[in-house]
Amino acid sequence: MAVNGNEVFSKVQDVLTDALGVDAAEVSSEATLQGDLGAESIDFLDIVFRLEKAFAIKIPKGELFPDDILNNPDYVAGDRLTPTGLERLKTAMPHADFSKFEGEPSVSKMPDLFTVGTIVKYVENKLRAA
Amino acid sequence: MRWIWIDAFVEFESRRRASAVKNISRAEDYLHDHFSGYPVMPASLLIEGMAQTAGILVGEARGFKENVILAKIRKAEFDGYAVPGDQIRFDAVLETIDDRAAATTGLVLKNGNAMGKVDLIFSHVNQADRSLDLPDENFVFTDQFLNLLASFRSSVGHGIPTDVGK
Amino acid sequence: MKFGFVDSIIELTRSERIVAVKAVSAAEEYLADHFPTFPVLPGVLMLEALVESAAWLVRDAQAFASSMVLLQNAKNVTFKSFVKPGSLLRLEVTCRQLAQGDSDFDGIGFCNQTEVVRARFALQHFCLQEREPSLAAVDRRITEEAKERFSLLRRSVNVR
Numbered sequence: 001m002a003v004n005g006n007e008v009f010s011k012v013q014d015v016l017t018d019a020l021g022v023d024a025a026e027v028s029s030e031a032t033l034q035g036d037l038g039a040e041s042i043d044f045l046d047i048v049f050r051l052e053k054a055f056a057i058k059i060p061k062g063e064l065f066p067d068d069i070l071n072n073p074d075y076v077a078g079d080r081l082t083p084t085g086l087e088r089l090k091t092a093m094p095h096a097d098f099s100k101f102e103g104e105p106s107v108s109k110m111p112d113l114f115t116v117g118t119i120v121k122y123v124e125n126k127l128r129a130a
Numbered sequence: 131m132r133w134i135w136i137d138a139f140v141e142f143e144s145r146r147r148a149s150a151v152k153n154i155s156r157a158e159d160y161l162h163d164h165f166s167g168y169p170v171m172p173a174s175l176l177i178e179g180m181a182q183t184a185g186i187l188v189g190e191a192r193g194f195k196e197n198v199i200l201a202k203i204r205k206a207e208f209d210g211y212a213v214p215g216d217q218i219r220f221d222a223v224l225e226t227i228d229d230r231a232a233a234t235t236g237l238v239l240k241n242g243n244a245m246g247k248v249d250l251i252f253s254h255v256n257q258a259d260r261s262l263d264l265p266d267e268n269f270v271f272t273d274q275f276l277n278l279l280a281s282f283r284s285s286v287g288h289g290i291p292t293d294v295g296k
Numbered sequence: 297m298k299f300g301f302v303d304s305i306i307e308l309t310r311s312e313r314i315v316a317v318k319a320v321s322a323a324e325e326y327l328a329d330h331f332p333t334f335p336v337l338p339g340v341l342m343l344e345a346l347v348e349s350a351a352w353l354v355r356d357a358q359a360f361a362s363s364m365v366l367l368q369n370a371k372n373v374t375f376k377s378f379v380k381p382g383s384l385l386r387l388e389v390t391c392r393q394l395a396q397g398d399s400d401f402d403g404i405g406f407c408n409q410t411e412v413v414r415a416r417f418a419l420q421h422f423c424l425q426e427r428e429p430s431l432a433a434v435d436r437r438i439t440e441e442a443k444e445r446f447s448l449l450r451r452s453v454n455v456r
Contacts, residue, residue, distance in 0.1 A: 019204075021372040021416050042201045042374055045231045046251055052226070061229065131299070133329035133338065160299040165364065166441050167434040168424060172299070173367040174344040181340065200339045203373035203415075211366055262378060269334040 003127045005120075008055075012120050015050045019043055029117040037116075044114075051119070057126050064122050065114060066092040070107065081105040089113075095122035131160045134274055135179040136220065139186075139282035148187040149221045150278070152179050156214040171212040173246075176238055177203060180248040184222035184234035186275055188252050191227055194271045197264070201231065201253035208238070208246040216240050220248075230254055301345040302352065302387070305450040311357040313390050316349040316449070322381035337379040342413040343370060346403035349387045352449070354399055354421055355442055362421035363438040368398065370417040377412045385412070397422060 013027045020037050033039040039047070048059050062068055066089060069075050075085025086105045090098055096113045136150040154161075154171050161169035181200045189198045212218055222236040231253050238246035255264070307315035320337050327335040351365040379385055386406045393400040398420045405413040424431035 019372070040374055040376065042231075042251060042253060042376075045253075046202060046204065046233075049226050049231075049233045049251070131326045133326040163299040165438045167437045168364075168431070170364070170366065172344065174340045174347060177343070177370070178338065178340040199375075201375055203339075203343070203370055205369065205371045206373075207369040208367070265333040267333070269331045272329070272332055274329060 003124050005124065008123050008127070009120050011054050012051070012116065012123060015047060015054055016116065016119075019046045019050055027116055029115065029120065031116050032112050033114045033116070033119075034111040047119075051123065055123055055127065057123070057130070059126075062092070064095075064119070070110075076107060079107050081107065081110075093118070095119075095125055131158075134182070135175055136182050136278065139183075139278060140219070141221075142187070142190075142279065142282055145187075145191045145224060145227075147221070147223045148183055149219055150179070150183040152218045152220070154212055154214050154216050154218065158214075161214065169214055171216070171218070173206070173208050173211070176208070176212070176218065176246065177206045177248055179218060180206075180220045180222060180236045180238060181250060182275070183220040184224075184236055184250055185252060185270070186279055187222050187224050188227060188232040188234065189271050189275075190279065191224060191232075192254075194268060194276070196254035196256055197268055197270045198232070198252045199255045199270065200250060202251040204233075204249040204251060206246065206248045210240070210245055212240050212245070218245075300348065300445070301341055302348045302449060305349075305352060305446075308353065308356060308450065311353070311391060311394055313388070314349050314353040316345070316352070316387045316389075318345040318385040318387065320379055320381050320383045320385060324381075327381065334378075335381055337383075337385070339373075339375040339413070342375065342379065342385065342405050343367075343373055343415055343417070345385060345387050346389055346401075346405060346413070346415055347417060347419065349389045350391070350399070350401045350403065350417070350419055352446060353389065353391060353401075354394065354419060355446065357394060358396075358421070360439045360443055360446075361423070362397075363423050363435040363442075365419055365421045368418045368420040370415055373413070373415040373417075375413055377407065377410060379407055379412055383407045 013024055016027045017024050020039055020043060022037050031037055044065055048064060052059050069085060069089055075082055075088055086102060096118045101109060101113055136152050139148060139150045141149040164170060164172055185198050219239040220236060222234050225233045225235055231251060233251050235249045237244060238248060301318050302316045303319045305316045330338050347367045354365050389401050389403040391401055400418045403415050404411055423435045425435050
Protein backbone atom coordinates (compact mmCIF):
# COMPACT_ATOMS: atom_id res chain seq x y z
CA MET A 1 0.00 0.00 0.00
CA ALA A 2 1.41 3.41 -0.95
CA VAL A 3 2.43 5.35 2.11
CA ASN A 4 2.46 9.13 2.40
CA GLY A 5 5.24 9.98 4.86
CA ASN A 6 3.92 13.44 5.67
CA GLU A 7 0.46 12.12 6.38
CA VAL A 8 1.84 9.43 8.66
CA PHE A 9 3.99 11.91 10.55
CA SER A 10 1.09 14.29 10.94
CA LYS A 11 -1.25 11.62 12.30
CA VAL A 12 1.45 10.31 14.65
CA GLN A 13 1.94 13.87 15.84
CA ASP A 14 -1.79 14.14 16.60
CA VAL A 15 -1.75 10.84 18.50
CA LEU A 16 1.16 11.99 20.64
CA THR A 17 -0.21 15.48 21.34
CA ASP A 18 -3.50 13.90 22.43
CA ALA A 19 -1.98 11.10 24.48
CA LEU A 20 0.72 13.14 26.18
CA GLY A 21 -0.80 16.62 26.36
CA VAL A 22 2.23 18.21 24.68
CA ASP A 23 2.30 20.86 21.96
CA ALA A 24 2.75 19.80 18.35
CA ALA A 25 5.95 21.87 18.23
CA GLU A 26 7.54 19.52 20.78
CA VAL A 27 6.74 16.45 18.68
CA SER A 28 9.74 16.48 16.37
CA SER A 29 11.12 13.38 14.73
CA GLU A 30 14.06 13.12 17.13
CA ALA A 31 12.06 13.75 20.29
CA THR A 32 12.24 10.83 22.70
CA LEU A 33 8.92 9.69 24.14
CA GLN A 34 10.13 9.32 27.69
CA GLY A 35 12.87 11.91 28.04
CA ASP A 36 11.55 14.73 25.87
CA LEU A 37 7.80 14.14 25.88
CA GLY A 38 7.36 12.79 29.41
CA ALA A 39 5.64 9.53 28.48
CA GLU A 40 5.12 6.97 31.25
CA SER A 41 4.43 3.26 30.90
CA ILE A 42 0.63 3.66 30.78
CA ASP A 43 1.11 6.31 28.10
CA PHE A 44 2.96 3.77 25.95
CA LEU A 45 -0.12 1.53 26.09
CA ASP A 46 -2.38 4.52 25.37
CA ILE A 47 -0.22 5.40 22.35
CA VAL A 48 -0.42 1.83 20.99
CA PHE A 49 -4.21 1.84 21.27
CA ARG A 50 -4.47 5.22 19.56
CA LEU A 51 -2.12 4.23 16.74
CA GLU A 52 -4.17 1.08 16.12
CA LYS A 53 -7.28 3.20 15.81
CA ALA A 54 -5.74 6.03 13.78
CA PHE A 55 -4.14 3.77 11.21
CA ALA A 56 -6.49 0.75 11.36
CA ILE A 57 -3.58 -1.54 12.17
CA LYS A 58 -3.07 -4.24 14.77
CA ILE A 59 0.01 -3.81 16.92
CA PRO A 60 0.86 -7.13 18.63
CA LYS A 61 2.32 -6.91 22.12
CA GLY A 62 6.00 -6.03 21.98
CA GLU A 63 6.13 -5.30 18.26
CA LEU A 64 6.40 -1.52 18.52
CA PHE A 65 8.00 -1.37 21.96
CA PRO A 66 9.77 -4.70 22.66
CA ASP A 67 9.28 -5.74 26.26
CA ASP A 68 11.07 -9.07 26.52
CA ILE A 69 14.66 -7.83 26.44
CA LEU A 70 15.33 -6.50 29.92
CA ASN A 71 14.00 -9.49 31.81
CA ASN A 72 16.04 -12.01 29.84
CA PRO A 73 19.42 -12.82 31.48
CA ASP A 74 20.96 -13.71 28.09
CA TYR A 75 20.38 -10.19 26.88
CA VAL A 76 21.50 -8.10 29.82
CA ALA A 77 24.77 -8.07 31.79
CA GLY A 78 24.92 -5.53 34.58
CA ASP A 79 23.71 -2.27 33.12
CA ARG A 80 24.41 -3.06 29.46
CA LEU A 81 22.96 -5.24 26.76
CA THR A 82 25.04 -8.25 25.77
CA PRO A 83 25.96 -8.59 22.08
CA THR A 84 23.16 -11.18 21.81
CA GLY A 85 20.79 -8.76 23.48
CA LEU A 86 21.72 -5.94 21.12
CA GLU A 87 21.23 -8.21 18.09
CA ARG A 88 17.88 -9.36 19.40
CA LEU A 89 16.79 -5.77 19.98
CA LYS A 90 17.88 -4.70 16.49
CA THR A 91 15.92 -7.57 14.97
CA ALA A 92 12.88 -6.70 17.04
CA MET A 93 13.06 -3.00 16.16
CA PRO A 94 13.87 -2.49 12.48
CA HIS A 95 12.02 0.80 12.87
CA ALA A 96 14.55 2.25 15.33
CA ASP A 97 17.79 4.14 14.72
CA PHE A 98 20.64 2.37 16.55
CA SER A 99 23.47 4.61 15.44
CA LYS A 100 23.83 6.32 18.82
CA PHE A 101 22.82 3.37 20.96
CA GLU A 102 25.01 0.57 19.62
CA GLY A 103 28.26 2.30 20.62
CA GLU A 104 27.17 2.17 24.24
CA PRO A 105 24.19 -0.14 24.67
CA SER A 106 23.41 0.73 28.27
CA VAL A 107 20.06 -0.24 29.72
CA SER A 108 19.46 3.29 30.96
CA LYS A 109 19.79 4.63 27.41
CA MET A 110 17.30 2.19 25.90
CA PRO A 111 14.33 4.56 26.27
CA ASP A 112 16.16 6.99 23.93
CA LEU A 113 15.50 4.52 21.12
CA PHE A 114 11.80 5.25 21.38
CA THR A 115 11.53 8.47 19.42
CA VAL A 116 8.72 9.96 17.40
CA GLY A 117 10.68 8.92 14.30
CA THR A 118 10.73 5.33 15.55
CA ILE A 119 6.94 5.30 15.67
CA VAL A 120 6.61 6.92 12.24
CA LYS A 121 8.96 4.34 10.73
CA TYR A 122 7.04 1.50 12.41
CA VAL A 123 3.72 2.71 11.06
CA GLU A 124 5.13 3.22 7.57
CA ASN A 125 6.55 -0.32 7.58
CA LYS A 126 3.23 -1.68 8.81
CA LEU A 127 1.19 0.14 6.19
CA ARG A 128 3.51 -0.94 3.37
CA ALA A 129 3.21 -4.56 4.43
CA ALA A 130 -0.58 -4.34 4.54
CA MET B 131 -19.52 7.74 52.32
CA ARG B 132 -19.64 4.30 50.70
CA TRP B 133 -17.59 3.79 47.60
CA ILE B 134 -20.27 2.77 45.14
CA TRP B 135 -21.07 5.29 42.49
CA ILE B 136 -23.56 3.40 40.37
CA ASP B 137 -26.97 2.13 41.53
CA ALA B 138 -27.94 -0.40 38.89
CA PHE B 139 -27.08 -1.61 35.42
CA VAL B 140 -29.71 -0.95 32.77
CA GLU B 141 -27.83 -2.51 29.86
CA PHE B 142 -25.01 -4.99 29.62
CA GLU B 143 -23.65 -6.47 26.43
CA SER B 144 -20.65 -8.56 27.29
CA ARG B 145 -17.39 -7.32 25.76
CA ARG B 146 -19.16 -4.42 24.07
CA ARG B 147 -21.07 -1.89 26.13
CA ALA B 148 -22.78 -1.29 29.44
CA SER B 149 -25.03 1.34 30.92
CA ALA B 150 -25.61 2.05 34.57
CA VAL B 151 -27.63 4.66 36.40
CA LYS B 152 -26.92 6.66 39.49
CA ASN B 153 -29.55 8.68 41.28
CA ILE B 154 -28.47 11.78 43.14
CA SER B 155 -30.22 12.19 46.45
CA ARG B 156 -30.08 14.75 49.26
CA ALA B 157 -29.80 11.73 51.51
CA GLU B 158 -26.17 11.32 50.42
CA ASP B 159 -24.52 13.16 53.26
CA TYR B 160 -21.25 14.20 51.58
CA LEU B 161 -23.31 16.44 49.29
CA HIS B 162 -24.01 18.78 52.16
CA ASP B 163 -20.40 19.77 52.15
CA HIS B 164 -20.28 20.37 48.40
CA PHE B 165 -21.62 22.85 48.90
CA SER B 166 -23.37 23.90 52.07
CA GLY B 167 -26.89 25.05 51.12
CA TYR B 168 -26.52 24.04 47.46
CA PRO B 169 -25.55 20.42 46.91
CA VAL B 170 -23.79 19.68 43.63
CA MET B 171 -22.50 16.27 42.54
CA PRO B 172 -18.71 16.50 42.37
CA ALA B 173 -17.46 15.82 38.83
CA SER B 174 -14.71 13.59 40.20
CA LEU B 175 -17.39 11.22 41.51
CA LEU B 176 -19.12 11.22 38.13
CA ILE B 177 -15.80 10.12 36.66
CA GLU B 178 -15.76 7.31 39.23
CA GLY B 179 -19.31 6.28 38.25
CA MET B 180 -18.09 5.86 34.70
CA ALA B 181 -14.98 4.06 35.94
CA GLN B 182 -17.12 1.58 37.86
CA THR B 183 -19.46 1.00 34.92
CA ALA B 184 -16.60 0.61 32.46
CA GLY B 185 -14.43 -1.31 34.93
CA ILE B 186 -17.07 -3.99 35.40
CA LEU B 187 -17.51 -4.20 31.62
CA VAL B 188 -13.74 -4.68 31.25
CA GLY B 189 -13.53 -7.17 34.12
CA GLU B 190 -16.43 -9.28 32.92
CA ALA B 191 -14.83 -9.54 29.47
CA ARG B 192 -12.06 -11.61 31.04
CA GLY B 193 -14.04 -13.44 33.68
CA PHE B 194 -13.11 -11.06 36.51
CA LYS B 195 -9.77 -12.81 36.73
CA GLU B 196 -7.61 -9.71 36.77
CA ASN B 197 -7.54 -6.70 39.02
CA VAL B 198 -8.83 -3.96 36.75
CA ILE B 199 -7.39 -0.67 37.95
CA LEU B 200 -8.02 2.80 36.57
CA ALA B 201 -4.66 3.85 35.12
CA LYS B 202 -5.41 6.94 33.06
CA ILE B 203 -8.25 9.34 32.45
CA ARG B 204 -7.68 10.20 28.81
CA LYS B 205 -10.27 12.88 29.07
CA ALA B 206 -13.27 13.85 31.16
CA GLU B 207 -15.40 16.80 30.06
CA PHE B 208 -18.57 18.11 31.61
CA ASP B 209 -21.18 20.59 30.50
CA GLY B 210 -23.11 21.83 33.51
CA TYR B 211 -23.56 20.01 36.78
CA ALA B 212 -25.95 17.63 38.53
CA VAL B 213 -28.00 18.12 41.68
CA PRO B 214 -30.27 16.02 43.94
CA GLY B 215 -33.23 14.68 41.99
CA ASP B 216 -31.19 14.22 38.82
CA GLN B 217 -30.63 10.75 37.42
CA ILE B 218 -27.27 10.14 35.85
CA ARG B 219 -26.65 7.44 33.28
CA PHE B 220 -23.20 6.19 32.36
CA ASP B 221 -22.97 4.64 28.88
CA ALA B 222 -19.63 2.86 28.54
CA VAL B 223 -18.23 1.30 25.38
CA LEU B 224 -15.31 -1.13 25.38
CA GLU B 225 -12.96 0.03 22.64
CA THR B 226 -9.99 -2.25 23.07
CA ILE B 227 -8.82 -4.92 25.47
CA ASP B 228 -5.75 -7.09 25.72
CA ASP B 229 -3.64 -8.85 28.36
CA ARG B 230 -2.28 -5.69 29.85
CA ALA B 231 -4.88 -3.00 29.48
CA ALA B 232 -8.25 -1.86 28.16
CA ALA B 233 -9.62 1.40 26.77
CA THR B 234 -13.21 2.59 27.13
CA THR B 235 -15.14 5.60 25.94
CA GLY B 236 -18.27 6.84 27.59
CA LEU B 237 -21.10 9.32 27.70
CA VAL B 238 -22.58 10.74 30.86
CA LEU B 239 -26.25 11.66 30.61
CA LYS B 240 -28.32 13.70 33.03
CA ASN B 241 -32.04 13.00 32.87
CA GLY B 242 -31.53 11.62 29.37
CA ASN B 243 -29.48 14.55 28.06
CA ALA B 244 -25.77 14.49 27.30
CA MET B 245 -23.75 16.17 30.02
CA GLY B 246 -20.30 14.71 29.69
CA LYS B 247 -17.75 12.43 28.11
CA VAL B 248 -15.30 10.23 29.98
CA ASP B 249 -12.63 8.16 28.19
CA LEU B 250 -10.52 5.85 30.32
CA ILE B 251 -7.66 3.38 30.29
CA PHE B 252 -7.56 0.50 32.74
CA SER B 253 -4.56 -1.61 33.62
CA HIS B 254 -4.72 -5.29 34.50
CA VAL B 255 -2.72 -5.56 37.68
CA ASN B 256 -1.59 -8.84 39.11
CA GLN B 257 1.02 -9.89 41.59
CA ALA B 258 3.72 -10.43 39.00
CA ASP B 259 3.39 -6.85 37.78
CA ARG B 260 3.91 -4.64 40.70
CA SER B 261 5.26 -6.59 43.66
CA LEU B 262 3.38 -4.39 46.08
CA ASP B 263 2.02 -6.91 48.55
CA LEU B 264 -1.12 -7.41 46.53
CA PRO B 265 -3.67 -9.79 47.99
CA ASP B 266 -3.72 -13.30 46.51
CA GLU B 267 -7.35 -13.07 45.48
CA ASN B 268 -8.89 -10.54 43.16
CA PHE B 269 -9.41 -7.47 45.34
CA VAL B 270 -11.28 -5.25 42.89
CA PHE B 271 -14.39 -7.23 42.06
CA THR B 272 -16.03 -7.40 45.41
CA ASP B 273 -19.52 -8.76 46.02
CA GLN B 274 -20.76 -5.19 45.90
CA PHE B 275 -19.86 -4.96 42.20
CA LEU B 276 -20.62 -8.52 41.24
CA ASN B 277 -24.08 -8.26 42.80
CA LEU B 278 -24.87 -5.19 40.68
CA LEU B 279 -24.28 -7.22 37.55
CA ALA B 280 -26.06 -10.28 38.92
CA SER B 281 -29.10 -8.15 39.81
CA PHE B 282 -29.25 -6.80 36.30
CA ARG B 283 -29.04 -10.23 34.78
CA SER B 284 -31.76 -11.62 36.96
CA SER B 285 -33.99 -8.59 36.46
CA VAL B 286 -33.87 -8.59 32.67
CA GLY B 287 -37.48 -8.89 31.62
CA HIS B 288 -38.73 -7.58 34.94
CA GLY B 289 -37.83 -3.98 34.17
CA ILE B 290 -36.21 -1.43 36.46
CA PRO B 291 -37.84 1.97 36.09
CA THR B 292 -35.21 4.43 35.00
CA ASP B 293 -37.19 7.42 33.91
CA VAL B 294 -39.84 9.15 35.94
CA GLY B 295 -40.75 11.27 32.94
CA LYS B 296 -38.89 14.39 34.02
CA MET C 297 -18.47 12.55 56.41
CA LYS C 298 -17.11 15.86 55.28
CA PHE C 299 -16.31 16.06 51.60
CA GLY C 300 -12.89 17.69 51.59
CA PHE C 301 -9.67 16.22 50.27
CA VAL C 302 -7.19 18.90 51.22
CA ASP C 303 -6.02 18.81 54.84
CA SER C 304 -3.53 21.65 54.84
CA ILE C 305 -2.11 24.29 52.57
CA ILE C 306 1.64 24.65 52.94
CA GLU C 307 2.54 27.15 50.23
CA LEU C 308 0.56 29.63 48.24
CA THR C 309 1.80 32.12 45.69
CA ARG C 310 -1.31 34.08 44.84
CA SER C 311 -2.77 33.23 41.41
CA GLU C 312 0.29 31.15 40.54
CA ARG C 313 0.96 28.08 42.58
CA ILE C 314 -0.34 26.20 45.57
CA VAL C 315 1.13 23.31 47.54
CA ALA C 316 -1.24 21.37 49.78
CA VAL C 317 -1.39 18.06 51.56
CA LYS C 318 -4.00 15.34 51.76
CA ALA C 319 -3.39 12.96 54.65
CA VAL C 320 -4.71 9.46 53.99
CA SER C 321 -6.14 7.68 57.00
CA ALA C 322 -7.59 4.20 57.47
CA ALA C 323 -10.37 5.96 59.36
CA GLU C 324 -11.82 7.31 56.10
CA GLU C 325 -14.95 5.22 55.63
CA TYR C 326 -14.94 4.77 51.87
CA LEU C 327 -11.64 2.90 52.17
CA ALA C 328 -13.57 -0.05 53.55
CA ASP C 329 -15.02 -0.46 50.05
CA HIS C 330 -11.86 0.46 48.11
CA PHE C 331 -10.85 -2.15 48.59
CA PRO C 332 -11.83 -4.39 51.48
CA THR C 333 -8.61 -6.44 51.31
CA PHE C 334 -6.42 -3.68 49.91
CA PRO C 335 -7.37 -0.19 51.06
CA VAL C 336 -5.95 2.51 48.77
CA LEU C 337 -6.91 6.07 47.94
CA PRO C 338 -9.15 6.01 44.83
CA GLY C 339 -7.53 7.67 41.82
CA VAL C 340 -10.45 10.06 41.37
CA LEU C 341 -9.91 11.32 44.90
CA MET C 342 -6.30 12.10 44.05
CA LEU C 343 -7.76 14.16 41.19
CA GLU C 344 -10.30 15.67 43.57
CA ALA C 345 -7.48 16.68 45.92
CA LEU C 346 -5.67 18.42 43.05
CA VAL C 347 -8.95 20.09 42.02
CA GLU C 348 -9.63 21.31 45.55
CA SER C 349 -6.09 22.65 45.84
CA ALA C 350 -6.65 24.59 42.62
CA ALA C 351 -10.04 25.75 43.90
CA TRP C 352 -8.39 27.26 46.98
CA LEU C 353 -5.97 29.10 44.74
CA VAL C 354 -8.91 30.49 42.77
CA ARG C 355 -10.89 31.47 45.87
CA ASP C 356 -7.90 33.25 47.35
CA ALA C 357 -7.01 34.98 44.09
CA GLN C 358 -10.58 36.20 43.60
CA ALA C 359 -11.07 37.16 47.26
CA PHE C 360 -13.79 34.50 47.46
CA ALA C 361 -15.88 36.22 44.81
CA SER C 362 -17.16 32.92 43.31
CA SER C 363 -19.16 30.61 45.54
CA MET C 364 -19.14 27.75 43.07
CA VAL C 365 -15.80 26.39 41.87
CA LEU C 366 -16.25 23.18 39.86
CA LEU C 367 -14.16 20.81 37.79
CA GLN C 368 -15.05 21.30 34.14
CA ASN C 369 -12.60 18.98 32.42
CA ALA C 370 -9.50 16.89 33.03
CA LYS C 371 -7.08 15.42 30.52
CA ASN C 372 -4.28 12.87 30.59
CA VAL C 373 -4.67 12.13 34.28
CA THR C 374 -2.25 9.30 34.99
CA PHE C 375 -2.19 7.25 38.18
CA LYS C 376 1.21 5.78 38.81
CA SER C 377 1.16 4.15 42.22
CA PHE C 378 -1.15 3.08 44.97
CA VAL C 379 -1.45 5.42 47.94
CA LYS C 380 -2.07 3.63 51.22
CA PRO C 381 -3.42 4.76 54.59
CA GLY C 382 -0.68 6.43 56.58
CA SER C 383 0.61 8.25 53.50
CA LEU C 384 0.76 11.98 53.00
CA LEU C 385 -0.10 13.08 49.48
CA ARG C 386 1.66 16.33 48.58
CA LEU C 387 -0.22 18.24 45.90
CA GLU C 388 1.64 20.75 43.74
CA VAL C 389 -0.65 22.73 41.48
CA THR C 390 0.43 25.41 39.04
CA CYS C 391 -2.01 27.81 37.45
CA ARG C 392 -1.69 28.17 33.69
CA GLN C 393 -4.50 30.62 33.25
CA LEU C 394 -6.98 32.38 35.55
CA ALA C 395 -9.92 34.39 34.24
CA GLN C 396 -13.02 35.49 36.10
CA GLY C 397 -15.14 32.48 35.15
CA ASP C 398 -12.60 29.78 34.37
CA SER C 399 -9.07 28.63 35.04
CA ASP C 400 -6.57 26.02 33.91
CA PHE C 401 -4.04 24.01 35.92
CA ASP C 402 -1.27 21.43 35.91
CA GLY C 403 -1.11 19.32 39.04
CA ILE C 404 1.20 16.63 40.39
CA GLY C 405 0.76 14.54 43.52
CA PHE C 406 3.73 13.09 45.38
CA CYS C 407 4.11 10.50 48.11
CA ASN C 408 7.58 10.52 49.63
CA GLN C 409 8.89 12.42 46.63
CA THR C 410 7.60 9.80 44.21
CA GLU C 411 5.09 11.06 41.69
CA VAL C 412 1.81 9.19 42.07
CA VAL C 413 -0.59 11.28 40.01
CA ARG C 414 -0.38 13.91 37.32
CA ALA C 415 -3.19 15.86 35.69
CA ARG C 416 -4.10 18.80 33.56
CA PHE C 417 -7.52 20.20 34.35
CA ALA C 418 -9.81 23.19 34.05
CA LEU C 419 -12.25 24.70 36.55
CA GLN C 420 -15.26 26.91 36.11
CA HIS C 421 -16.35 29.38 38.75
CA PHE C 422 -19.43 31.51 39.26
CA CYS C 423 -21.98 32.71 41.74
CA LEU C 424 -25.42 31.14 41.92
CA GLN C 425 -27.05 34.55 41.94
CA GLU C 426 -25.75 35.15 38.41
CA ARG C 427 -28.22 32.49 37.33
CA GLU C 428 -30.85 32.95 40.02
CA PRO C 429 -30.91 36.23 41.98
CA SER C 430 -32.81 34.60 44.84
CA LEU C 431 -29.77 32.47 45.64
CA ALA C 432 -27.63 35.41 46.79
CA ALA C 433 -28.01 34.30 50.41
CA VAL C 434 -26.83 30.81 49.52
CA ASP C 435 -23.77 32.30 47.83
CA ARG C 436 -22.97 34.21 50.99
CA ARG C 437 -23.30 31.09 53.12
CA ILE C 438 -21.05 29.03 50.86
CA THR C 439 -18.51 31.84 50.74
CA GLU C 440 -18.47 32.31 54.52
CA GLU C 441 -17.89 28.62 55.08
CA ALA C 442 -15.15 28.59 52.45
CA LYS C 443 -13.39 31.48 54.17
CA GLU C 444 -13.54 29.68 57.51
CA ARG C 445 -12.27 26.44 56.09
CA PHE C 446 -9.49 28.25 54.22
CA SER C 447 -8.27 29.92 57.37
CA LEU C 448 -8.10 26.55 59.11
CA LEU C 449 -6.24 24.98 56.20
CA ARG C 450 -3.59 27.65 55.92
CA ARG C 451 -3.05 28.45 59.55
CA SER C 452 0.65 28.00 59.28
CA VAL C 453 1.33 29.55 55.91
CA ASN C 454 2.04 33.09 54.75
CA VAL C 455 0.35 33.90 51.49
CA ARG C 456 2.85 35.52 49.17
